[in-house]
Amino acid sequence: MSDKITLSVIKADVGGYVGHVSVHEDLMARARQMLAQQGPDILVDWKVMAVGDDLILVLTHRNGEENASVHELAWDVFMSCTEVAKELKLYGAGQDLLADSFSGNVKGMGPGVAEMEFVERPAEPIVVFGADKTEPGAWNLPLYKMFADPFSTAGLVIDPKMHKGFTFEVHDLQDSKRVFFNCPEEIYDMLVFIGAPGRYCIKSVTSRTIDEQAASSSTQKLSKLAGRYVGKDDPVCIVRCQSGLPAVGEVLEPFANPHLVSGWMRGSHSGPLMPVSFADATPTRFDGPPRVIAAGFQLAHGKLVGPYDFFADKSYDKARAVAIDIAGYMRTMGPFEPHRLHLDEMEYTTLPEVMDKLKDRFEPI
Ligand code: F6R
Ligand code: MG
Numbered sequence: 152m153s154d155k156i157t158l159s160v161i162k163a164d165v166g167g168y169v170g171h172v173s174v175h176e177d178l179m180a181r182a183r184q185m186l187a188q189q190g191p192d193i194l195v196d197w198k199v200m201a202v203g204d205d206l207i208l209v210l211t212h213r214n215g216e217e218n219a220s221v222h223e224l225a226w227d228v229f230m231s232c233t234e235v236a237k238e239l240k241l242y243g244a245g246q247d248l249l250a251d252s253f254s255g256n257v258k259g260m261g262p263g264v265a266e267m268e269f270v271e272r273p274a275e276p277i278v279v280f281g282a283d284k285t286e287p288g289a290w291n292l293p294l295y296k297m298f299a300d301p302f303s304t305a306g307l308v309i310d311p312k313m314h315k316g317f318t319f320e321v322h323d324l325q326d327s328k329r330v331f332f333n334c335p336e337e338i339y340d341m342l343v344f345i346g347a348p349g350r351y352c353i354k355s356v357t358s359r360t361i362d363e364q365a366a367s368s369s370t371q372k373l374s375k376l377a378g379r380y381v382g383k384d385d386p387v388c389i390v391r392c393q394s395g396l397p398a399v400g401e402v403l404e405p406f407a408n409p410h411l412v413s414g415w416m417r418g419s420h421s422g423p424l425m426p427v428s429f430a431d432a433t434p435t436r437f438d439g440p441p442r443v444i445a446a447g448f449q450l451a452h453g454k455l456v457g458p459y460d461f462f463a464d465k466s467y468d469k470a471r472a473v474a475i476d477i478a479g480y481m482r483t484m485g486p487f488e489p490h491r492l493h494l495d496e497m498e499y500t501t502l503p504e505v506m507d508k509l510k511d512r513f514e515p516i
C-alpha cells in the first residue's frame with residue numbers, strides 16, 4: 152500500500168448494442184454491481200462509463216500501476232459483462248478479451264489501459280478521455296497541442312511553471328521501443344515520429360518544472376497478423392490539469408478542431424474525431440464518425456467527484472458541425488484513399504484473394 156493514489160482507466164468492447172454502436176445498460180449495471188462489492192484494499196472509488204461500444208472502468212486505488220489484483224478485477228468484470236452480452240446476443244460478445252484466462256496483467260490481453268500513480272495535490276482536476284472507432288495515435292495531435300503548442304496552450308508562454316516545457320515519452324508500437332523528447336527544443340524531431348500516429352504514439356507527458364506526470368495514454372503493441380500490423384484499439388487517455396499543468400480549458404481546446412483519425416468503418420477509414428456528450432457517444436453514420444468524450448473529475452482523497460461531461464457544452468457545437476461536414480465530404484470519396492486507409496493500415500482487406508484471382512492477368516508494361 153502506498154500514500155500515492157493510482158488512477159487506472161481500463162476499457163474493452165465486450166459486446167455492442169446494436170452492432171458496434173453502444174454499450175447496453177445491462178452491461179453497465181453488471182459492472183457497477185461487481186465494483187460496488189470491492190473492499191477498500193482493492194479500490195478507493197470507481198465509475199463505469201461508455202463511449203460507443205466500449206465499456207470504460209475508471210478506478211482509483213492505492214496499489215500502484217500494473218497491479219495484479221486491480222487488473223484481475225477489471226478482467227473479471229469484463230468476463231462477467233461478456234456473459235450478459237451473450238445472454239442478450241449482443242454483437243461481438245467478448246470481442247476484446249483475447250485470452251481464455253487472466254495471467255497477471257490485462258495489458259496485451261485485449262483491454263486498453265491508461266494508468267498514473269501520483270500524490271494527490273490540494274486540488275486535483277483530471278480529464279479522462281475515451282474515443283471510439285479510432286486508435287491510440289489519435290491522442291498524438293491533441294497531446295502535442297496541449298503540452299507543446301503555444302497557440303493552443305497559453306500557459307506555455309505566460310505561466311512561469313510551464314515555460315520550460317514538458318517531456319514526451321513516445322512509443323514505437325511496431326518495434327516495441329521508446330524514446331523521450333524534451334520540448335520545446337526537440338519538437339521538430341518529435342514531430343517526425345508523432346506525425347505518423349499509426350506507429351508512434353505519445354505514451355506519457357511529464358512536467359520539466361514541477362515533478363509531476365501530466366498525461367498517460369493507452370497504447371498497445373500492434374499485433375502482426377498475416378504479415379500486416381493490425382489492431383486499432385479504441386483508446387483512453389488521462390490528463391491532470393491546472394497549477395503548473397495545462398488548464399482544463401487548455402486540455403480541451405485541441406478538440407475544438409476535429410482532426411482526421413484512422414479507424415472509422417471496419418477500422419479501415421479516416422474521418423474527423425467528433426467531440427460529443429456522453430449521450431451522443433453513439434457512432435451511427437457509417438459506424439461513425441469517430442467520437443471522443445471528456446469526463447472531468449476532482450479527486451478528493453481518491454474519491455472521484457464527477458464525472459463532468461465537458462463536451463456537452465455549447466461551445467463544441469461548431470466543432471460537431473464542422474466534423475459532420477468533414478465526414479460528409481470524406482464519404483464522397485467512397486473507396487478511395489485518403490478516406491479509405493492505405494493498404495498497409497486497413498483492418499479489412501480482400502486484396503490477397505483478389506490479387507490471387509487476377510495474378511495471371513497481370514503482364515509486364
Ligand atoms: C467496430 C467497427 C465497425 C465494424 C463493422 C463491421 O469497432 O469499427 O465499423 O468494423 O461494423 O463489423 P463486422 O465485420 O463485425 O460485421
Ligand atoms: Mg464492437
Ligand code: MG
Nearest residue numbers: 204205283385
Ligand atoms: Mg469500439
